[in-house]
Amino acid sequence: MxxxxxxxxxxxxxxxxxxxxxxxxxxxxxxxxxxxxxxxxxxxxxxxxxxxxxxxxxLELFASEPMVTNPTNMAIDAKGRIWLCEARNYRLFANPDNSYDDTGDRILILEDTNGDGKADTSKVFYQGEDINAALGIAVLGNKVIISVSPNVFVFSDEDGDDLPDSKEILFSGIEGVDHDHGVHAFVFGPDGRLYFNFGNNGEQLLDKKGKAVKDMYGQEIIANGKPYREGMAFRMNLDGSNLEVLGHNFRNPFEIAIDSYGGLWQSDNDDDGNRGTRINHIMEYGNYGYRDLSTGASWQERRTGWEIEIPKRHWHLNDPGTVPNLLQTGSGSPCGILVYEDDMLPQKFHNQLIHAEPGHNVVRSYIIDESGAGYTAKVENLVKSKDDWFRPDDVTIAPDGSLFISDWYDGGVGGHKAEDIAKGRIYRLSTNQEYRPVSINPNTEDGATKGILSGNMDVFYQSWQKLYSMGEASEPLLKGLVAKGGIAKARAFWLGLQIPTKSNEYIEMALKDEDPKFRIQGIRMARYKGKENLEKYLSILTNDKSQQVRREMAIALRHIGTKTAAEQWANLALQHTAGDRWYLEALGIGGDLFPDLYFNTWKNKVGDNWKSEAGKEIVWRVGAKESVPMMVDLIEDKNVPSSKLASYFRAFDFKDHPNKNNYLINMLAWNHPLQNQIQAYAIGKMDPTFVHGSSKHIKIVKEVLPKIEGTPEWIMAIKNLDLKNQNEALLRVVVNGTNKDIGKEAANILFNNNGAPLIDEFLNSKVPESSKIAVMDMLNGISNPAAIELLKKNITNKGLSHAVTRKMIETLGNTGSGQHELYQLLEDGELAEEYKTTAVLKLMTSWNNEIRTKAPKFLSTQGEGTLNIAALAERKGNALHGKEIYSTYCSSCHLAADTGIEFGPELSDIGNKLSKQFLYSSIIYPSTGINFGFEGYSFKMKDGKAYTGYILSRTEDEITIKMMGGTQKTLELKDIAEQEALEQSLMTQGLAQIMLEQDLVDLVEYLGTLKVDALE
Known part of the structure; x- marks a missing residue:
C-alpha cells in the first residue's frame, strides 16, 4: 500500500x-x-x-535522461554526490543501430547543490572506450575502482579536482568483455579488505602484466575445475595481496554485500527462464552448485536423484558439497544488493538485505531470521513499479542514510539487447524529502568516530582509515564504540584487530561475548590473524551452544590439518543435528582438504553411534575413503528407506575407494527388500573399464537391465557403461515409454547403434497414427545420418498420413544436417504444396544464411511489409488466438506453461521480464537479444558429421551440446575438427516477415500473459 x-x-x-x-x-x-x-x-x-x-x-526522482543514460552501477561519496557508470555503448555488436560514441562511456558525478532532492549539476570524471559498459564502481577516498572486463582499473584523484590524475590496472585478462557475466563492483569491508566477484563468463584473473593470479593458498584463479568453477567471489587486501576465493560455482552474482560482523550475502541469476534465481549467504570456501562439482556437467544433464522441480535441480542441491540457498526468488534478473546498516529507513529494514530486482521491476528487502546453523528470509517490497521499463539495477546508501536506486530503464534487462540507450533514472528513497548530506570530516577524531557508524561506504572507508592510522591512540575511541554495542561494537572490534599489541585482546573479547554474532565475528578475526594460533582461539568455544557459532568454527578448521584440529572438527561433528544442511555443509567445507584425518577422528569418537540420522548425513557428505564402505552398510540395511537410496548412490560420485567398484557389483547379488532399486542405481555407478574388463561383470550387468528397463537408471547405465546389443529394448522405450526425455535419449542411442531399420519398420507398420507421431517426438534433435536419411525417405512416402508427414518435416528441420536435406527437397520440388509452410518455418531457424534467407521464397504469401514496433506496442491483441500462434511457430523450440520443447529459453515468465516493445523487438530481430548460455555453435567433426546447438557443459575431454528438439549430444574434443560461434540466433530469423501482422500482435499479447507470480 x-x-x-x-x-x-x-x-x-x-x-x-x-x-x-x-x-x-x-x-x-x-x-x-x-x-x-x-x-x-x-x-x-x-x-x-x-x-x-x-x-x-x-520516493523522489533524483535524476533522469538526458542527464543520465543507462546507469549500470552506482556509488555515493562522502559529500553525498552520486557516481555512476553509464553504458550507452552497451553491446554494440548486438545493437548496431545504437548511436556509438567513439569517445566511450562515462563515469558521471551528480550533485544536488540546493537540497531539493534533485540533481542540478553533472560532471564527467572520466570518459573512454576502455570503460564501455562498466559493471562496477567503488569510490573510496581519492580512489575510484572501476570493474569492466577484461580489466579492473584504479583511478586516483590526488588533487581533488574530480578528474583522475592516474589510472592503473589492478587485474586484467578477465573474460566477459561487454558482457553481464564479467567482473562486478568492489566493496570495502569492515575488516579493511576489499570484496568483489565475477560471473561465469569471467573465467580467470590475471595481473596487470598478464600473469596468472594465484590465491593465498597457491591456486590459480581460473575456472577449470581445478578446483574452481564458474562464477567466483573474492576477498583481498587493499593492494591486491592475500586474495582468497570465498565461494565458487555461481552463475552470475552481481555484487557482494557484507555486514559489520563479516557475514557475506549475494544474489545469483539462473539460466534464463528456469525460475531459479536465488539469494545466498556465503559460507566461505563453499561450492554453490551451478555445475556438477566433479565433472562440470550442466544441471540439465541427467544425474541420480535430481530434484523434480527445475528451480531446485538447477543448483545441484541434491549433491553432497553444495551449500544450500538462503532463498530462491523465482524468475528475475537479480542485481545490486547491500546490507542496510543505517537508521533513516524504518526499523524493520535495519540490518537487513536490500536488493534491486529489475526482472520484476522491484526493490526488495529480505528480512532474515536464523534457522539452525543457517537462515531463512521473507520478502518485503520497498518500491514496486507498474511500469515494466523500471529496471532497478543498483542500490546505495547515502551519508544521510537515504537509499538511492539506479534504474537502467529499458524494455528488457540483460541478454544482448538494449531497447533504448537514451534513458536512465536515479531515485532517492527516504523519510526526509530534503537531501542534506550529513557533514562529517573523517580526517578528525570526532568525525571518524561518527563516520565509522555510517552506512555510506566512502564515509565509512575514510573514517576507518583515520582510526586505523592512529594505532594505539585510537583505543579510547574504540572502547567508546564497543560500549555502544551493535554495529559500533562490531566495527570497533575489527579496528582493534589492526593494532598489533591489542589484536589478541580484541579477538578474545569477541570470542567471549554473550552475543553469538560477536563470537562468530571473533572466529573470523582469529582467522584474519592466520592459522598459527587458530586452534587455541577455537578452544575457547568448545561446545558453544550456538549452532551458528559452531558452523563458523567448522569452516575455520579448513586449512589447518593437525591432530588438534581433527579433534575439534570431530567434536563439532558430534554436535550435528540431523536435517541441518547448513551445519552439515560447514562440516564438509571444514573437512574437505583433510577428509581422512578429520573423518576418521570423528569415527573413532562416535563409535557404533555413527548410524544415527546425524551420523548418516556426515557419512554421506564427507569424501573420506572410509565413508565408502560405511555408505555400503547404510544401503545394505534392510530398513533403509526407499526415499534415501537415490541420495546415497549419488554420494558415490563424490567418493573414491580402491574397492568401490567391487562394492557396487556385489550389491547386484544381494537379497534385499529394495533389491530392484539397489541394482538399478548400482550398475550406473560402476566404472566402464571395470565392467568391460570382465565378461563376468558384463553378464551380471546385462541380467539386471531387463528388470529396470525404461527407468532413468537404465538409460544412465546404458550410456555410462556404453552397453551394446540393447536395440530391441531401446525401441520398446522409444515406442512405449511414458517419459519423453528418456525416450529421446533412447532413440539417440538406438541410431548410434545402427537401429534405424527398427524405427523404419515401425513407422511403416499398421500401428495407430498417434503412435507414429509420438515416436517423432522422440526423434527431435537427433542428427545421426541414419536418422536424417530415415526421415527424408519417409517424408516422400505417400503411404503415410498428412499429420505424420508434417511431424516428420518438423523433426527433420530440428537439426542442421536435416535442414540441408529439407531445403533440398524444396529445391527439387519433391515436397507437396501442403507441406511447404511447415518446412519453411523450420528452415528459418537455420544458422545457414543462404537457407534461412531463401526459404521464404517457396511460400506463395508473405507478411505485410515493414513493421513499426512503436505502433505495434500500442495495439491490443487476442491472447487466446496468440496461444494458437505460439503452438504453430514457437513451441518446437520453447517451453511455456508446460507446453512445447525445452531447447531455447523457457518463456513461462517472459511477460514479467520483457516489455511489449521488447517482445516485438526480440521476435523481429532475434539475433540482437541472445540470452547468455544460448549462444549457438556449429561443430564440424573429423568424420564429416556436423552438429549445431548451444553448449551445456565443457570438460577437458568433451563438450555436451543441446540441439534443436531438446536432444543432448556429447562430442569428444579429439574428434572435433572445427568449432565456430554463430553470429545469428538459433531462434527463427525473420519470423515476423512471414506472419500476418495481426497474428504477430496476438502472439505478443499471449506472451505478455506468461507471468509467474513475483515473489512477495
Missing part, C-alpha cells in the same frame, strides 16, 4: 493522490498510469505515478 507522512487534517483528495503516488510534488491531476499510452509511460514526468512505495517512505 502507498502511504506518505501527512497530517490527519489533510484533505481527502490529497490523501488519495498521495496514497496513489507516494512522492513529493504530486501532480494536481491524478495520473492513472496503466491507461497511459506506451509512449507516455516512457516519459520521466510520469515515472512516479507508476510507483508503489512502502509505508512511511518518500
Amino acid at each position: 502507498l502511504q506518505n507522512q501527512i497530517t490527519i487534517k489533510t484533505l481527502v483528495i490529497v490523501l488519495f493522490i498521495t496514497t496513489l503516488y507516494g512522492c513529493k510534488n504530486e501532480p494536481k491531476t491524478p495520473i492513472d498510469f496503466p491507461t497511459l499510452s506506451e509512449q507516455d509511460k516512457r516519459l520521466s514526468e510520469n515515472a512516479l505515478a507508476s510507483m508503489e512505495v512502502a509505508d512511511g517512505l518518500y
